[in-house]
Amino acid sequence: MFVRTLLVLAALAVLFYGGVCLFLYLGQRQQIYHPEMTWRVQQRPDFELVNGGVHLRGWVMNPGHAKALLYFGGNGERIEDSRDDLARWFPDRTIYLLPYRGYAASDGRPGETALVGDATALFDHVAKAHGQVAVIGRSLGTGVAVQLAAKRPVERLALVTPFDSLVRVAAGYFPWLPVNALMRDRYESWRYVNAIHCPVLVIRAEDDEVIPTARTQALIRAFAPPPAEQVIADAGHNTVQDHADYRVSLERFLQ
Template identity: 30%
Template sequence: MMLRSRPVVRWVAALAGVPLLLYLLALTWLWFRQERLLFYPEPWPSEDPPALKAPDVRSLWVEVPGAKLHALHLRQTNARGLVFFLHGNGGNLASWFVNTDFYRRAGYDLFMLDYRGYGRSSGQIASEAQLMGDVRTAWQQVSPQYAGRPVVAYGRSLGTGLAAQLAAEVNPALTVLVSPYRSMAALADEHYPMVPAALLRYPLRTDEAVGRIRGPVWLVHGGRDSLIPPAHSEALQALAGAQRVRLLRVPEAGHNDVHQFPAYLDGLSSELARL
């Protein structure tokens, strides 16, 4: 009797191992292809948006190892300073380079970069180190043009982790983080709790960087943000100290529309005026 049952036991054991095998295969795929989950670049549209055709907006290129990155620069006469803007994980400059009239009224130039593979930028994102290296190269290309004037490191969503790391290194006059996350591991744990944190090749530790930023930090978060909950901004403020880090909550805003609310626009205008 026992001898006859052994094939059945092996068959049951094999079936029990199928979910584990599928799980391991999924983790392997995630390790090698996680860029497809994190980055959503879009090709450049057939026609430039109207905002990009203004006479004070110019297109330029940032040379990085193995690629050329497209950037847009709103450059005014006698600008008070510069906002160095790192955008989110979708779209490209055609959809992100907006609110230019706001910056004109504030008297600040705006510089925005497309990451590798976004819009007109060539190449592909391959690692966090490469991504941060590209951001540093762009900063080094544009920020010396504003010597003696305030330069703001601004990050939105995905860009907040990059902006925080940059600010910890270069000490800008102000760091603005809109819809930030504590870390990519913390965010992944909320949305994909079955994925081990060690598997993430883009940890993007905003929580480690924010405490090393020496200048003022302004956080903005929509109260209805379900992608990156407001608790992330609250945790960052607690880590760095409320005296140096101010947090604006926009109760009615979600993740993608916070820049459209007067509370955000008035707040950013006030923060820039402080400089």
């Protein structure tokens, strides 16, 4: 009787564990992407890019300059809120802010392959009008920016609160789950860095509560030669942009 009870309990534990794995596998993109935080669009889009039949709508600031800047934000970031700051910080660059699929006024659904494809299409469109195109990626956007810079001749690449692999980040949060087998959108930036041949700046928040320092440092070690690094003291993952050193670091690097 005791053995039978143990077998029943073990079977229930296996079923529960399998159910949790299935739930997380099916709902993983709802955990990675948070477009709902950007749907209240306050600034009317003035730029549209169609890629694969999907309409992406965003903004262009400081039009008419020879150099351009692309910005790819975090997984729940309202990039339209950065319009004024970026335009003021980089007055000599034309700046393109294009929300991801499903974000703000853009159509479609986000996914790693789709986002990288959209970023590449944006770069190709912008490069026709601008001799040099720099890129800033932040948090999730660093995974997009790294793959873009490995595919296209980016002038300069700034990575804000980056990680080496989203799989490894998730494994740190869920060490009891087979994350490596479950994750479809992996953003394994470390695999692409050897194909990047432009100057790179990594900006790290000293008190980053989302991306562990070890994951950022692992990405830095994957580069050869190593990128420039700036640590923003007393900054958190979602507050790094509020510190003057953040602005100054980007201005010096991109100007």
